[in-house]
Amino acid sequence: MASATPYFFNTLTRHKEPFEPLEPPCVRAYACGPTVYDHPHLGNFRYFIWVDVLHRYLRWRGYEVELVINLTDVDDKTIARAAAAGVDLPQFTERYARAFFDGLEALHTLPATHYPRATDHIQEMVELIERLLASGHAYRSDGSVFFRVASFPAYGRLARLDPEQMRSTERVEQDDFGKEDRRDFALWKKAKHGEPAWDAPFGRGRPGWHLECSAMSMKYLGTTFDLHLGGVDLVFPHHENEIAQSEAVTGEPFVRTWMHCSHLIVEGVKMSKSLGNFYTLAQLLERGHDPLAIRYLLASVHYRRQLNFTFEAVEQAASAITRLRQLVVRSEQEASRLPQSAPERTTQLDNALQLAREGFATALDDDLNTAGALGSLFTLVRETHAALDDGAADGVTLAAVLDWLREADKIWGLLPVDDPLLEFRIQHAGKEILARGPKVSAQIEALIRQRAMARAERDFGAADRLRKQLAELGIELDDTAQGVRWRRAGTI
RNA sequence: GGCGGCGUAGCCAAGUGGUAAGGCAGCGGUCUGCAAAACCGUCUACCCGAGUUCGAUUCUCGGCGCCGCCUCCA
Structure with missing residues (x-):
């Protein structure tokens, strides 16, 4: 840097x-x-x-x-x-x-x-x-x-x-x-x-x-x-x-x-035991709030400003993290199959990356302006999605974006680290389907395979039943152009 | 009483002397077997008053509101 x-x-x-x-x-x-x-x-x-x-x-x-x-x-x-x-x-x-x-x-x-x-x-x-x-x-x-x-x-x-x-x-x-x-x-x-x-x-x-x-x-x-x-x-x-x-x-x-x-206030007022708005972290985690959403929320406000903690804001933070991780997941999926040379039109994404890098660093160098840095980061998130949608991204630039996001995440600590992935291909009914997600039991893996085959046969009734069955086991599925991706409910 | 901070759209929140990032939510589209995600478009903001200035949300003063410190609370 x-x-x-x-x-x-x-x-x-x-x-x-x-x-x-x-x-x-x-x-x-x-x-x-x-x-x-x-x-x-x-x-x-x-x-x-x-x-x-x-x-x-x-x-x-x-x-x-x-x-x-x-x-x-x-x-x-x-x-x-x-x-x-x-x-x-x-x-x-x-x-x-x-x-x-x-x-x-x-x-x-x-x-x-x-x-x-x-x-x-x-x-x-x-x-x-x-x-x-x-x-x-x-x-x-x-x-x-x-x-x-x-x-x-x-x-x-x-x-x-x-x-x-x-x-x-x-x-x-x-x-x-x-x-x-x-x-x-x-x-x-x-x-x-x-x-x-x-x-x-x-x-x-x-x-x-x-x-x-x-x-x-x-x-x-x-x-x-x-x-x-x-x-x-x-x-x-x-x-x-x-x-x-x-x-x-x-x-x-x-x-x-x-x-x-500066201190934190809750729903606009001082956090105090007598007001009944006093929360320990353990209490919030028991309520089912994502610790990383709490991390994001607490980190996203400039430190010298009083932070107004609201439960709505925690939920919003969880959505923001999802947005960031979605891009990482998508980029990983698409990076390898994109052309490895940079056509001229990718300069747009490359420019967006440079702007994000500069904006991000400038904000943090200025008395640790985390909110400003996140603004730059998310602008790049949008630009990258847009470039992928438009087919205006190449593998090299996308890999550079991905590298930078991981580098930036050294500060945020929001992306999953060394999450062991399971990946397999299913060939069925003349189609090849790539499936990937975190390590799961053999039973769940079998269900995922079954559903992929059902989809390949266009047996959507069976596919939906299996989706539901997996949901009950805490596994959610995303069907993408690059194949099926599964994840644990509530994670991304 | 003394000292200090803050007041930006429905919510959270950057920033700037020349009409304002980003996230979330809303609305309308596109895509999708379904679902999710994503994209495009769109709506909406600088507490009030006075002053300085060609021009203030941004500077000054006053007011209102909220928060904090003034001996052991991060």
């Missing part, structure tokens, strides 16, 4: 900036991961799909991406929920870590390089705290340790918050007791009875939430790295605090580009 420069919107500067990794071709990225205290919901996956598309885009652009997604497995919520469930914390969090990974798999995300867990990095966090204490950026108070925000003048730069105003906030939290300044935040929380705790030189306790991300990101990616990703809600205080504690320790810039994904 051409080596155009991506432009990303950097929350730090609030501008789109050319993205140049510190040490190309390597890109080091950290994405704030889930707190594993419940089944991940749609909003979580909107974010993780975005991370995945960004990951795939960077690889597609030729970068070697080191992606770290952490799991928060110790915090107020995990502790409280585990206690309520009467389960050990590790056992409890493992349950939801599993649910998280299951969801990622169902949605066809590429694996990250590391999935570190907070509880496996207590030592790294303790070391950071010791260094912060030694340099005066942190202080002990009643068994806990707090970060001294006043010692870090750049505080508030990411979130664009006025430090003076923050100081005068009325809100009082339980953990605020013992702070020098309202803005200070906990690095280490004093052990409470019955809660998980670790020994540390400054007292037994557990880490504050923000610290884990500093510890794990710097451990795996270095003290300065390229990209740090999160949901918009994390801009403040989480990321602001990460910057403060990390840069206070290292004296170096922590992250070069901060990117944040």
Whole structure:
């Protein structure tokens, strides 16, 4: 692929900036991961799909991406929920870590390089705290340790918050007791009875939430790295605090580009349990929604725009995927029998391909404009169908289209991969029929053969009965000019 | 109260200082034994008001509506 420069919107500067990794071709990225205290919901996956598309885009652009997604497995919520469930914390969090990974798999995300867990990095966090204490950026108070925000003048730069105003906030939290300044935040929380705790030189306790991300990101990616990703809600205080504690320790810039994904709303309103419109991925899959339709929908809206999730839109997404796959299926069927030289009139399809390539790349390079890229992609889909209908396509150009669609799909992850195909020819009643589809049982294969023969005899009554019989077995048939194609119901 | 985002056809959603991608749905055709897919045609959009401009959906201001952040929620 051409080596155009991506432009990303950097929350730090609030501008789109050319993205140049510190040490190309390597890109080091950290994405704030889930707190594993419940089944991940749609909003979580909107974010993780975005991370995945960004990951795939960077690889597609030729970068070697080191992606770290952490799991928060110790915090107020995990502790409280585990206690309520009467389960050990590790056992409890493992349950939801599993649910998280299951969801990622169902949605066809590429694996990250590391999935570190907070509880496996207590030592790294303790070391950071010791260094912060030694340099005066942190202080002990009643068994806990707090970060001294006043010692870090750049505080508030990411979130664009006025430090003076923050100081005068009325809100009082339980953990605020013992702070020098309202803005200070906990690095280490004093052990409470019955809660998980670790020994540390400054007292037994557990880490504050923000610290884990500093510890794990710097451990795996270095003290300065390229990209740090999160949901918009994390801009403040989480990321602001990460910057403060990390840069206070290292004296170096922590992250070069901060990117944040907007939230998802459902049917036009905020997703919340009290409104009854709160959905986990597992719930949607149980309802029979196609995970890839969900993937498509979540990926098709620009990440900085609030995404309005509707059930109608999921169905529409499923249709859109079908359209894309239909073209791939058709092209595969027709490519080999088309002339392998390019007659002049195919320049039309070739032009369409070039336009699609350019439009697609340009859109993605512009702050990962997925909707724009899909526009280019589907324009080519239409043009290719039209060229095939008009007999204006040659095998070489069509193969190039097919190659490009597969290349583009490295970002979307919607096309079936290495789906084993079964193919056979039936010669009957003076006709030869090609049949192809995914692997099926011998019984189903026999029915498909029978029906093909019935059709060759023009015994359509029998053919329709067999079609119906196969439908009951979950197999649908498409009769095309190139032969019969079967597929599992609901797939393409 | 402070800060920010959004408002494009029936639905989802790009984009642009010179009347606007794409997907889905609708309608009318073509093709098809049936079914599906596909193709062609078609319908329909830039929240309201003022301003800047030769010209604004695109810039500015105001209004309305929706959403979010302001210490642990992706």
